[in-house]
Amino acid sequence: MNEIKSLLWHLDAQSARGRRLPFVREFARRLGAKAEVLYAVMPLPLQFPFAMSLESGAAGQLAASEAEARRAARQHFERACAAADCTELPWRETVDEPVRGLCQAAWSTDLLVLSQHDPTAEDPSGVAADFVASVLVSSGKPGLVLPYIDFAPDIGRQVLVAWKATRESARALGAALPLLQRAQRVHVVSWNELDAPEDDATLPAMRFLHHHGVVAHAHAQPGKPPRELGESLLTLAADLQADLMVMGCYGHGRAREWALGGATRTVLRAMTVPVLMVH
Helix, strand or coil: CCCCCCEEEHHHHHHHHHCCHHHHHHHHHHCCEEEEEECCCCCHHHHHHHCCCCCHHHHHHHHHHHHHHHHHHHHHHHHHHCCCCCCCCCCCCCCCCHHHHHHHHHHCCCCEECCCCCCCCCCCCCCCCCCHHHHHEEEECCCCECCCCCCCCCCCCCCEEECCCHHHHHHHHHHHHHCCCCCCEEEEECCCCCCCCCCCCCHCCCCCCCCCCCCEEEEEEECCCCCHHHHHHHHHHHCCCCCCCEEECCEECCCEEEEHHHHHHHHHCCCCCCCECCC
């Protein structure tokens, strides 16, 4: 991928309040990309399918609650857009199961913008805790995952790339290339699992970046990856003052029971900066 021309920002009941609107708007502007939004949450009729089949008033009450929740979410978002004088992000929504609905829309965009699950939120988001992982695994599209804590808005100045000789890492590196070409400093970290001192595990990534005019700094670590790899990556990101991480998303699943790699799980749970991930 040489350019990012389109972004799809997923909205749920929390992000529809527009807290990240200034960031998404400016991020798209910097890339010269068109941004779109899609509100996708689990519809109440899908959460309580048996209620919809009852002849009592439960089905009608459920439908009314669903309509009111969607109306409130749209009003929150449109108020945020009006306050920011933002007319370029028209409201779109899907009534499908949210992973399926977002994936259908994702296949026509370059980059997804997703939100980290916030376990401290008082109000439910309307999507499952594993929603981000599910979308990344199911869509195959790169996703920029935004942490629920505050972060520097001008991301991409100092970037940490977590490299491993895998398809997922290679796809993440390629997807992040437009950002890496704009970065002030790029760091590539990898562990030499063969434990051979003459081998530099970062070499494939460094060559790829060199071919595309990106000057990067290698951090080849000796020995096998630490047991708590995710924590080590987050610590290194803090030490290097990185404002963006790039890494593969490792996992597979059946019937929405996702089995994630340890580093993926840790980073999605404890990220402190945005992370660009690809499965």
